[in-house]
Amino acid sequence: MTKLIALILSFLLFAQSMNIGINDIILVDELFEHAQFHKAKYGDNFLVFLSKHYGEQKLEHSEKHQEEHQDHEKLPFQQQTQSTLISVLVINDSVPIDWSISSSDKVENYHYQPPSSSPFKSGIFQPPKVA
Template identity: 45%
Template sequence: MSKLLSISLTLSILFQSIGFCPNDMVKIDEFIEHAQFHSEQYGDNMLVFIAKHYGELKATHEKEHQEEKKDHEQLPFQHQSHLSVVVDFILHTNKEEFKTLDFFECKTHNFHYQAPSSSVHSEGILQPPRHS
C-alpha cells in the first residue's frame, strides 16, 4: 500500500513539474488537427509547429496570425501556472503515556570488607626499605 502511494505521488509530482494536466490529454486531438492545418496551410513540419506554438517563434506567430487565436487557446499545454502538492505523512506508533517513577530504598549492603589476614602481611615482609 505504501509503495503504491509513493509511486502515485511521485508520478503526480513528475507530471506537474513538466506541466502535464489531465485536461491536456483531452486536448490532444486539437493539437493534431491544428498541426495538420499548419502542415497543409504553411508547410510546417512538427518541429516548426511546436516552435511556433510553444517555443521561440510563439510571439511572432501570435502577432502575425490573430485569426487563429481561438484555435491557439484550445491547444494543450497552454496554461502558465504551476502547482506542486507535497504530502508529508508522519506516523507515530509510540504511546504518549507517562508513568510515574517508583523510588525505593535499598536497605541491603552490596559490599563487604574483610581485614587483610594473609601470612605475608602478618610476617612483615612488605616493609619499606631501610638505610644501612
C-alpha cells in the same frame, strides 16, 4: 504488479511536477489537428509547429495570424503558473540586535534522575565507566 504501481505513481508525480493536468491530456488531439492544419496550409513540420506555438516563434506567429487565435486557445499546455516565494528580511541598522544568550536567560527545565527499576541497576544497561 508492484512495478506497475510504482511506474504509474512515478508518471503521476512527473506530470504534476511539469504542471500537466487532465485537461491538457484531453486536448492533445487538438494539438495534432492543429499541427495537421499547419502542415497543410504552411508546410510546417512538427518541430516548426511546436516552435510557433510554444517556442521562439510564438510571439511572431500570434501577431501575424490573428485569425487562428481561437484555435490557439484550445491548444494544451497554454496555462502559465508561477509560484514564487519572496522572503524579505529588513533589519534596521539603528536598532542593535544582541543575538547572544546570557546565562540568566536560560531556562533550566531538564533534570536527570537515574532509573530506579531493577533492569537498569545492573551494569549491562549502564554506560561504560572507563573510556
